[in-house]
Amino acid sequence: MKILLLWPKGFETVQVLPLAFAYLASNCTARGHETAIVDCALHRANASSRWLRRALLAHSPRIIGISFWSQTRDEARDLFRLCRLLFPDSLTLAGGIHPTLLPNDTLAWPEVDLVLRGDGERALPDLLDLLAHTPHGLPPGKKLATVPGLCYRRPDGTTILAKPNQLEDLDRLAFPDYRSIDLDGYIRQGYGLHTTVRDNAPVWISRGCPYRCAFCSTPHKDGRKIRRHGLSYLLRLIGTLYREHDIRLINIIDDNFTYDLEFAKQFCRAVIELGLPGLRMSTPNGIRLQHTDAELFALMRRAGWTYVVVAPESGSPKTLDRMRKDVSPELFRSRTGEIKAAGLKVHAFFILGYPGETREDIEATRRLLRDCRFDFFYMNNFQPLPGTPVFEELVASGEIRTSTRPGNYVSGERVYVPRDLCDFDFPAFVLGEYLHQALTHPGSLPSMLTALSPRIVSVKVLHNLVYLLRIEARRFLTKAGLPHRPGNRSLEPGE
Secondary structure, eight states: OEEEEEEOSOSOTTTOOOHHHHHHHHHHHHTTOEEEEEETTTTTOOTTOHHHHHHHHTOOOSEEEEEOOGGGHHHHHHHHHHHHHHOTTSEEEEESHHHHHOHHHHHTSTTOOEEEOBOOTTHHHHHHHHHHTOSSSOOOHHHHTTSTTEEEEOTTSOEEOOOOBOOSOGGGSOOOOTTTTTHHHHHHTTOOTTOOOSSEEEEOOEEOOOOOOTTOOHHHHHOSSOEEOOHHHHHHHHHHHHHHSOOOEEEEOSSOTTSSHHHHHHHHHHHHHHOOTTOEEEOTTOBOGGGOOHHHHHHHHHHTBSEEEEEEEOSOHHHHHHHTOOOOHHHHHHHHHHHHHTTOEEEEEEEESOTTOOHHHHHHHHHHHHHHTOSEEEEEEOOOOTTSHHHHHHHHTTSSOTTOOOOOTTTTOOSBOOGGGTTOOHHHHHHHHHHHHHHHOGGGHHHHHHSSOHHHHHHHHHHHHHHHHHHHHHHHHHHHTOOOOOOOSBOOTTO
């Protein structure tokens, strides 16, 4: 049975690649099914692209699957419409973060036949097995119901929603097939999540998240239980990437590497024992400082880490309470020096413009930045992600619409601004703090220059300058008494 998988254009290829497809491809192949992948992002092709039509017509799939986030939802729907036009007899399947969190939204599209929620490495081959015994159309509902996480419509139009599938024994999965997603092609285009090391690859070592951050979708799509690969599986995967793909930086892109402190230490010791020359490690999406100690930082340094990413998100206890982050800014003030003492640089994530945030809260973030003297920091605009608690709260309060789409993280697009910060000069704050960092902490310049690719930096700077010009234009028009559109709290993408 052949399935064609599509990855929509929308994210910058320097930071995001379809790692899930690598897992799906290898596990479908292990069950005797054929998988083809058309990556619209890598080829910079939208649904109207002539290249895309030619690429699709080179296949004759029984079923077409499209995985997407909320940021690429609209482009994904255009792809579904195109696939229905080109392959009217093929079935269509939606998966990924957005369909997992909002299956009803996706099943409302007439071009979508099925939605697969959660982990698909076993569920997708199960579905293909069913289709192999069903020459035309869909199998009966009773058989569809045996596929974990599968949602579908009955003949009468009612929907059957399954819970997201969450695999327990991850070590039974085949290794991800990085060649199927053209990892080399991504590397040639500059792929590297928070790194400029050329030969890098992302890996997942765990799934799930026990924390309750209101802005994050991970616990809602992956569950709150931590499910983790064993050491043997991970070491064999690292060895495969090192020897067969010439990878020299392993990027652990899930968020909970240090959740089990003893496992994190065992992992580091095992990587050290591998003795692979030139191998480096990174956790670019951050670690929880609550689950760390000086011994772990020393082991991480020996295992190949050169920097650690932490995620204060804000310097304001009030904002952190609203985020349900369950952490104090004082933890970062007390532990940053400990990380640096191990010979590691410290990078930090911050979110600007969180609901309810005020200028006082922003000033608290400024104080934390300057107190900790991070080697680099990432200033990300708050993005309301559908399916998260804060998104639902903003909809309920009328501050955003259900149709609001989060912006692109790379571009720095703002789709929401809190009431008290409507006229706040975000670009001036961000650029001012980077300038202050460079002037007062010149030793951090190497970290600043190597943390992000030049393409991302240029995109972020451009969008911040555009936003700054809009603010200045509004101020000028206000002073001149000329009519203009006032700043508002909810900005739709493209506005």
